[in-house]
Amino acid sequence: MPAPRPSNTPLDDDEIDDLADLVDLIDERTDIPLSLEGMDGFLVGLACSPRVIPSGEYFPVMLDRDDGLEAVFEDEADVARFSSLFERRRNEIARALAAPIEDLTDSRALSPLIMDWNGLLAELPPAEARQLKAAGIPPYAQLWAAGFLLVVEHWESDWGLPVGSKDEAFVDEALNPLYVLAAPLDELSLEERAVSREDHVALALWGAYELREFWLDRGQASRT
Structure with missing residues (x-):
């Protein structure tokens, strides 16, 4: 197993592949x-939440079980590798959301790990591509948006605002692109379908930046 790298080191492509393999084991x-x-x-x-949620709360939600990573992986080396890569990605996201960017093309901006299914299909032999398509592939960024919204919906009480709050519309607007991305395609309006998935992702990313700042302004603990 490779030696752990500093916790503030971004993941490289090989490490992202390693993390994906470990996530597949969890799945x-x-x-x-x-x-x-x-x-x-x-x-x-988690990085945009109204409060800092500790690992003792979020791992049982993410894993849908309470017995921890050790019980999932059954191998101490896999636990250590996953924990290191997971923490570095978490720190990478926190740094990106804290960066004072004006454009999502800024090298400091958050770059979500979204699967390019069309690109993958184009690289596969035709028979394998047909088999994968027949098995069903999710729309672009649907899984990413659903992961974000799992946090919002599981910790719904944290995200709640006082009845009649003038900020409720702001939070709803920031979250709306995520709900659009997570929704089945046949449930989208004509206006929502007219906007590309990539543009919805861009709106969702700006919403993430805005939500982080919003909760910080309301007294949320710093994540940097």
């Missing part, structure tokens, strides 16, 4: 579907 050994994309959205949701 196989738990009752809740989990993907790297969905987990990444979940981490962004």
Whole structure:
């Protein structure tokens, strides 16, 4: 197993692949579907939450079980590797959301780990591509948005605002692109379908930045 790198080091492509493999192991050994994309959205949701949620709260939600990573992986080396990569990605997301950016093309901006299914299909042999399509592939960024919204909906009481609060519309507007991305395609309005999935992702990312700042302004503990 590679030696752990500092916790403030961004994941490189090989490490992202390693993390994806470990997430696949979790998916196989738990009752809740989990993907790297969905987990990444979940981490962004945690970073934008009204309060700092400790691992003792969020791991049982993410894993849908209370017995911890050790019971999922059954191998101490896998636990250590996953924990290191997971924490580094969590820190990477926190740094990106804290960066004073004006454009999502800024190198400091958050780059979500969203699966490019069309790109993958184009690289596969035709027979494998047809088999994968027949099995069903999710729309672009649907899993990422669902991971984020799992945080919002599980800790709904944290996200609540006083009845009649003038800020309620602001929070709803920031979350709306995520609900659009997470929704089945046949439930979207014509106006929502007219906007590309990539543009909805951009709106969702700006919403994440705005939500983080919003809760910080209301007294949330710093995440940096």
